Amino acid sequence: MNPSRRQFLVRSTHAALGAAPLALAHAPARAARPALLAPRQDAAGLGYRPTVTPNGVALPFRVVDGVKVFHLVAEEVEHEFAPGMRAFCYGYNGRVHGPTIEAVEGDRVRIYVTNRLDVPTTTHWHGLILPNGMDGIGGLTQRPILPGETFKYEFVLRQHGTYMYHSHHDEMTQMALGMMGMFVIHPRSPAGPPPDRDYTFLLSEWKLAVGARRPDPNEMSDFNVLTFNAKIAPATAPIVARRGERVRIRIGNLSAMDHHPIHLHGHAFRVVETDGGPIEPAGQWPEVSVLVPVGSTRTIEFVADNPGDWALHCHMTHHVMTQMGHGIPNLVGVDPSKFDDGIAELVPEFDSMGMAAHGETDDSVPPNSLPMVGMRGPFGYITMSGMFTLLKVRDELAEGVDPGPYQHPSGTLALPASAEELRADGIAG
Numbered sequence: 001m002n003p004s005r006r007q008f009l010v011r012s013t014h015a016a017l018g019a020a021p022l023a024l025a026h027a028p029a030r031a032a033r034p035a036l037l038a039p040r041q042d043a044a045g046l047g048y049r050p051t052v053t054p055n056g057v058a059l060p061f062r063v064v065d066g067v068k069v070f071h072l073v074a075e076e077v078e079h080e081f082a083p084g085m086r087a088f089c090y091g092y093n094g095r096v097h098g099p100t101i102e103a104v105e106g107d108r109v110r111i112y113v114t115n116r117l118d119v120p121t122t123t124h125w126h127g128l129i130l131p132n133g134m135d136g137i138g139g140l141t142q143r144p145i146l147p148g149e150t151f152k153y154e155f156v157l158r159q160h161g162t163y164m165y166h167s168h169h170d171e172m173t174q175m176a177l178g179m180m181g182m183f184v185i186h187p188r189s190p191a192g193p194p195p196d197r198d199y200t201f202l203l204s205e206w207k208l209a210v211g212a213r214r215p216d217p218n219e220m221s222d223f224n225v226l227t228f229n230a231k232i233a234p235a236t237a238p239i240v241a242r243r244g245e246r247v248r249i250r251i252g253n254l255s256a257m258d259h260h261p262i263h264l265h266g267h268a269f270r271v272v273e274t275d276g277g278p279i280e281p282a283g284q285w286p287e288v289s290v291l292v293p294v295g296s297t298r299t300i301e302f303v304a305d306n307p308g309d310w311a312l313h314c315h316m317t318h319h320v321m322t323q324m325g326h327g328i329p330n331l332v333g334v335d336p337s338k339f340d341d342g343i344a345e346l347v348p349e350f351d352s353m354g355m356a357a358h359g360e361t362d363d364s365v366p367p368n369s370l371p372m373v374g375m376r377g378p379f380g381y382i383t384m385s386g387m388f389t390l391l392k393v394r395d396e397l398a399e400g401v402d403p404g405p406y407q408h409p410s411g412t413l414a415l416p417a418s419a420e421e422l423r424a425d426g427i428a429g
């Protein structure tokens with residue numbers, strides 16, 4: 001027998017992707033924010049260049065008689081969305097969301113799912129073409145996995161691309177609490193070399209009342225925690241590329257109710273695949289935002305040819321916010337300070353702007369909650385949170401190390417206009 005076939009292959013390099021904690025350059029100065037920034041991994045030993053799941057990990061596997069064997073454990077997890085906000089969620093293998101499953105087209109996979117929750121569950125392999133009885137729909141294609149049981153799913157991967165997995169039993173509750181992950185399948189015979197960088201994001205949305213410890217699965221519209229890989233900015237790890245490198249970003253959306261237009265600054269990209277398959281080159285068109293509908297994946301590719309710190313975020317403005325302050329009256333143009341002073345005599349902790357509208361008053365927010373917006377950037381406060389991260393493009397990069405804030409070459413930074421400049425151009429300041 002081929003020795004490799006019985007080899008116990010816990011892919012240490014695979015499992016360790018993103019293991020180095022780093023302080024984010026766009027994190028508030030008041031605390032070092034640990035995050036995961038994974039170096040590019042090369043294909044040695046795996047037969048493919050792994051994708052990197054920022055803030056996440058890949059699911060380890062072993063090969064038994066030529067079958068890739070994975071093990072997911074569904075369980076309750078105390079998850080940190082960002083320092084200062086934790087909640088009791090449902091996840092897999094101690095994580096929210098679950099680890100990214102990664103394999104190659106043509107692989108036979110055997111995925112054990114152990115249910116350590118106190119409720120029944122199933123696992124559905126979203127987008128995969130597989131035998132009906134492996135589809136993981138509670139009551140329809142299988143009986144639910146009861147607490148304490150382990151089910152075995154086994155099938156051959158007939159496709160390549162970007163897919164997902166998630167609970168398909170009591171979906172409203174279990175997905176609202178985080179039971180989902182990404183499933184990446186590399187091509188068996190790639191048409192060309194893989195991109196230099198390959199990143200995977202899973203979008204989701206949550207309702208977590210201020211100070212609460214349990215996401216509310218009954219919410220239908222007013223989600224107040226919007227996440228990239230279950231993190232909100234500033235806890236979202238930046239992604240990096242060297243100038244000129246080809247970058248692939250895979251984006252899945254398992255939000256309950258919202259589609260997300262994900263916008264990349266400084267670059268145009270092409271949408272190269274959906275979870276229905278690759279898009280022929282003639283059918284790809286350029287975009288700077290890609291709408292990722294609920295229950296879909298979109299994969300984009302581009303050449304990172306523009307150095308800088310580029311925002312990558314959902315373009316819905318309330319999806320780059322977090323928690324408090326959404327239910328307040330319209331105070332645009334109002335000076336609330338006198339009002340605040342008057343109320344403060346009665347309610348000392350009162351703040352009319354939702355307690356922390358500008359994020360500067362973190363000390364005043366209630367326990368286990370975060371300001372609506374904000375993180376400190378090199379030029380002051382960044383008024384976004386939620387579904388926001390950075391693409392850092394540099395001429396030189398050390399792998400696995402945050403390159404820090406971009407240093408703008410002389411003459412390439414917006415600055416206050418001088419009186420002389422205004423006069424010369426006939427602008428009435």
Ligand SMILES: [Cu+2]
Nearest residue numbers: 260314316319
């Ligand atoms: Cu959005």
